[in-house]
Amino acid sequence: MSNLIQGRTGEWEVVIGMEVHAQVSSQSKLFSGAPTQFGADPNQNVSLVDAAMPGMLPVINEECVKQAIRTGLGLNAKINCYSVFDRKNYFYADLPQGYQISQFKYPIVGEGAIVIDLKDGSSVEIGVERLHLEQDAGKSMHDQHPSKSYIDLNRSGVALMEIVSKPDLRSAEQAGAYMKKVRSIVRYLGTCDGNMEEGSMRADVNVSVRRPGEELGTRTETKNLNSVRFIMAAIDYEVQRQIELIEDGGEITQETRLFDTNTGATRAMRGKEDAHDYRYFPDPDLLPLEFSQSLVDELAAELPELPDQIRERMVGEYGLSSYDAAVLTEERETAAFYEAAAKDQDKKLVANWMSVELFGALNKAGKSLADSPVSPAQLGGLVALISDGTISGRIAKDVFADMFETGRDAADIIEEKGLKQVSDTGAIEALIDQVLADNQDKVDEYRGGKDKLFGFFVGQTMKLSKGQANPAMVNDLLKSKLG
Amino acid sequence: MSADKAIVDTATVEKIARLARIRLAEERKEPIAQDLNRILSWIEELNEVDTDGVEPLASVTGHSLPLRKDEITDGDVQGKVLANAPEEASGFFVVPKVVE
Numbered sequence: 384m385s386n387l388i389q390g391r392t393g394e395w396e397v398v399i400g401m402e403v404h405a406q407v408s409s410q411s412k413l414f415s416g417a418p419t420q421f422g423a424d425p426n427q428n429v430s431l432v433d434a435a436m437p438g439m440l441p442v443i444n445e446e447c448v449k450q451a452i453r454t455g456l457g458l459n460a461k462i463n464c465y466s467v468f469d470r471k472n473y474f475y476a477d478l479p480q481g482y483q484i485s486q487f488k489y490p491i492v493g494e495g496a497i498v499i500d501l502k503d504g505s506s507v508e509i510g511v512e513r514l515h516l517e518q519d520a521g522k523s524m525h526d527q528h529p530s531k532s533y534i535d536l537n538r539s540g541v542a543l544m545e546i547v548s549k550p551d552l553r554s555a556e557q558a559g560a561y562m563k564k565v566r567s568i569v570r571y572l573g574t575c576d577g578n579m580e581e582g583s584m585r586a587d588v589n590v591s592v593r594r595p596g597e598e599l600g601t602r603t604e605t606k607n608l609n610s611v612r613f614i615m616a617a618i619d620y621e622v623q624r625q626i627e628l629i630e631d632g633g634e635i636t637q638e639t640r641l642f643d644t645n646t647g648a649t650r651a652m653r654g655k656e657d658a659h660d661y662r663y664f665p666d667p668d669l670l671p672l673e674f675s676q677s678l679v680d681e682l683a684a685e686l687p688e689l690p691d692q693i694r695e696r697m698v699g700e701y702g703l704s705s706y707d708a709a710v711l712t713e714e715r716e717t718a719a720f721y722e723a724a725a726k727d728q729d730k731k732l733v734a735n736w737m738s739v740e741l742f743g744a745l746n747k748a749g750k751s752l753a754d755s756p757v758s759p760a761q762l763g764g765l766v767a768l769i770s771d772g773t774i775s776g777r778i779a780k781d782v783f784a785d786m787f788e789t790g791r792d793a794a795d796i797i798e799e800k801g802l803k804q805v806s807d808t809g810a811i812e813a814l815i816d817q818v819l820a821d822n823q824d825k826v827d828e829y830r831g832g833k834d835k836l837f838g839f840f841v842g843q844t845m846k847l848s849k850g851q852a853n854p855a856m857v858n859d860l861l862k863s864k865l866g
Numbered sequence: 867m868s869a870d871k872a873i874v875d876t877a878t879v880e881k882i883a884r885l886a887r888i889r890l891a892e893e894r895k896e897p898i899a900q901d902l903n904r905i906l907s908w909i910e911e912l913n914e915v916d917t918d919g920v921e922p923l924a925s926v927t928g929h930s931l932p933l934r935k936d937e938i939t940d941g942d943v944q945g946k947v948l949a950n951a952p953e954e955a956s957g958f959f960v961v962p963k964v965v966e
Contacts, residue, residue, distance in 0.1 A: 467924040
């Protein structure tokens, strides 16, 4: 598939690199014992370390280190047993230290790669350059007062993982798929909750355009995008802007831009000419971070199954289509629901019932899987009753609708409504005898060679049984009786 | 780089001062540039040492970073945090508007 963009003067290739900031799931902050919980009163979750009071010293949180290692393993990346924390210096009202503790030259995680899946069914491997640990800054609010900004340091010092991709992305679609994949991986790992609305994940995108095969063009960086939709919209806008500017004889300025969520446009940030002069140097308050390979091995051994592995298992062992497997593994909760429902059941049948009936009903009711009135065990129970012939697939749909409405077990509904499939040869034969007796003329026509009437007899028998006769047995018995 | 090339001019001094948000009186810039140049040329002597293949050193103690458990042991000291704030409102620090 070609990702080239047609301009007025020819084709352009888009080159995108992404920096994803993911908040580490931990109880307390990276260098202080203050809580990380979202939604507290302003400056409530702040220690004197986070407020950068003189004399306070940072002490690193062991769990944050482990979470970064787990994430690195999930990104198939090299884990560096020796890494160093640096000070990234800049001046801003919500950064009380005057520097962010980050990792510059020696990050905790090195090169890796993940595979993204595109709409047309193809897959692309995207390189990961590095992952490093750093502190988040506080939050500034500018709309509370005409001439003042309000500062809340609750986020100050919360651990972030910055995951930097290689410039391997070639379209907005790929960038969106990459973000979704990274989010899916960290959520499976439990290293970040992936909640983009609350700011637990956000991305900066570096975009440039070039003539196919030529040198890289000048890039711009659009910061702080907090949804997949905004990432894609910002890239689309930036690509168009850059192509038009170059085709009109202009030049791209390397700059930081902001995305306006209302207009879908990007604009240059003002007054940041020194913004990239961070004067990094090793933080004298922190020794190098060192751990043994055995810690890495231990964490690797405890790692949960990742979406790609589960998908492979679903296709290979369960025989699901790769489409069904992709749908069922996109969210960690969906895969867990499926696994629980499909335990000891017909895997394909459960996948079908989940992706067609359950998702259909949830969609219609505007509910998420977490609010499903039908539990995994109940869905499995329904499928078990189809598999063992207690009810037909058609009756099962009615039973399912009832389950979704009332939250009751399939077996109870079948019992109460008397929906049990009739698999008793004598009972079915009696039904067939009656159908044949009532339609003697059609029987004669059938025997005279009108084979198509067979379906009519099946339909009449099923109707007479109120849909409860076992269709396979009806078929067999009809054949022998009409034979 | 030899010592006589390590030149910090007043423009560089102004830039460093701006980045550090330090206001310098005009007549202080030239003397500070000279001070910095003297310091830099003294440090330049280190360049005589052959450091090919030597990794930069982040610490000389030989210790590695102590780790703490992931437990909530701090915070909930809003009063102390805001005690030195020039201005506060509803628990926030209040500062001159920084737009963007």
